[in-house]
Amino acid sequence: xARTLTVDTITLDPANHEFVLYFVEDGPWPENPLxxxxxxxxxxxxxxxxxxxxxxxxxxxxYPESSGMAFRIQVxxxxxxxxxxxxxxxxxxxxxxxxxxxxxSIANSHHVQGLRIVTGHEMGRFSRKAAKGL
Numbered sequence: 001x002a003r004t005l006t007v008d009t010i011t012l013d014p015a016n017h018e019f020v021l022y023f024v025e026d027g028p029w030p031e032n033p034l035x036x037x038x039x040x041x042x043x044x045x046x047x048x049x050x051x052x053x054x055x056x057x058x059x060x061x062x063y064p065e066s067s068g069m070a071f072r073i074q075v076x077x078x079x080x081x082x083x084x085x086x087x088x089x090x091x092x093x094x095x096x097x098x099x100x101x102x103x104x105s106i107a108n109s110h111h112v113q114g115l116r117i118v119t120g121h122e123m124g125r126f127s128r129k130a131a132k133g134l
Contacts, residue, residue: 005008005049008076018116019066020074021050027079042086047073047092047117051102057111070113076120081108086119093117 009022025043030036050073053059060067074088096102096117106115 005046005058007050010059012065013072015074017070018072019059019063019069020072021054022097023047023050023073023075024078025075025085026077027082029084030083032104036082036084041085043075043085044088044092045077047089051096051115053108054112054115055105055109057109060111068113071115073115073117074120074123075118076125078120079117081121086121089117089119 007021008024009020011020011022012018013020023043023046025039030039054071054073059071075085076084083129093116096106096115106112
């Protein structure tokens with residue numbers, strides 16, 4: 001079954017020499033812990049779908065100028081980054097780096113030179129303090 005990947009913005013970041021897939025994930029964030037967990041699972045799924053699309057050349061087919069470049073998947077939250085979002089990005093990034101299958105797929109793909117996963121906050125965008133409950 002084919003899945004659809006929705007990316008909010010795709011652009012070249014010449015300062016970092018990366019092709020960037022931006023996901024905008026913004027509040028209001030759920031107060032209920034179960035609902036928050038469901039939101040984080042959905043966001044993590046988007047990240048993994050993006051990795052697959054990059055590694056398998058789906059992004060390069062649509063954006064040929066991206067082929068063979070370094071990629072960045074950036075999760076932006078303009079109203080602030082709740083701890084749960086920061087944690088899911090960190091855990092996902094660590095998993096991709098440490099998981100042999102992902103590491104090998106990225107290294108062997110001629111569609112991508114490298115890949116990093118970050119929040120906008122880590123890139124100096126937006127504030128963590130604006131998120132409720134911080």
